[in-house]
Structure formats: structure tokens, C-alpha cells
Amino acid sequence: MNVNNSGSDLRRNKMLETITYKLAKKNRRRYCKNVEREREKSKEKNSSIVKLNLREFGLLLAHCKLQLKSVTASVISTIRERARFQKPFSFTHFHAFFSFITTFFF
Structure with a gap:
């Protein structure tokens, strides 16, 4: 098949290519800006989640x-109750242990 391309057809095709390229470039810029906005929004959301x-x-x-x-x-109160009926040294050890825990951690 022999296709006859006239000068006007070539110019029209060239214009369409140019318009398509410019639109693609514009859309790419718009897309990049939207991606940047979304990244900023997600950073804000993530930082607020971390604070919460x-x-x-x-x-x-x-x-x-x-x-x-x-x-x-x-x-400690339970140990004191039981210590009344048992040897006093067991209460002393428990009391020392719990006193150490409360002073060490608080």
C-alpha cells in the first residue's frame, strides 16, 4: 500500500505530536506536584499519629x-498480716525487697 502524505498532513501530525508532548509534560508536572502534596499530607498524618x-x-x-x-x-499489707503469725525475718526480707522495688522504679 502506498500512502500519500501531503505537506498539510505532515504539519498536522507534527502539531498533534507537539500538543501531545506539551500536555504530557504539563500533566507530568501536575502529577509531580500532586505527589509532593500527598507526601506532605502523609508526613503530617504520621507525625500526628506519633505524637498521639x-x-x-x-x-x-x-x-x-x-x-x-x-x-x-x-x-506489703498482706505480708504484714501473715508476718504476725510467722517468724519476723520473712517479713523483713519481703519488706526490704518491695521497698527496694518501689524506691528503684519510682
Whole structure:
């Protein structure tokens, strides 16, 4: 098949190629800007998530400390109750151990 390309057809094809190239370039720039915006948004989201998790972790840690103190106090009172009927040296060892834990960790 012999295709006859006139000058006007060649110019039209060249214009279409140029327009297509310019649109692709413009879209590529727009796409890159959108990608940058999305990255910034995700960074903001991630940083706020980290702050929230740190805050929650701090609250959880404070709660655990309070729970440990109350458990330690109840254990010491239980040991005191039992120490009345047993030899006093066992109470002394337990009391020293729990005193060490409470002073060391708090």
C-alpha cells in the first residue's frame, strides 16, 4: 500500500505530536506536584499519629505505675498480716525487697 502524505498532513501530525508532548509534560508536572502534596499530607498524618501514640503511651505508663504502687501496697499489707503469725525475718526480707522495688522504679 502506498500512502500519500501531503505537506498539510505532515504539519498536522507534527502539531498533534507537539500538543501531545506539551500536555504530557504539563500533566507530568501536575502529577509531580500532586505527589509532593500527598507526601506532605502523609508526613503530617504520621507525625500526628506519633505524637498521639507517645501521649497515650505516657498515660498508660502513668496508669501502670499507679497500679504497681497499689499492688505493691496491698502485697506489703498482706505480708504484714501473715508476718504476725510467722517468724519476723520473712517479713523483713519481703519488706526490704518491695521497698527496694518501689524506691528503684519510682
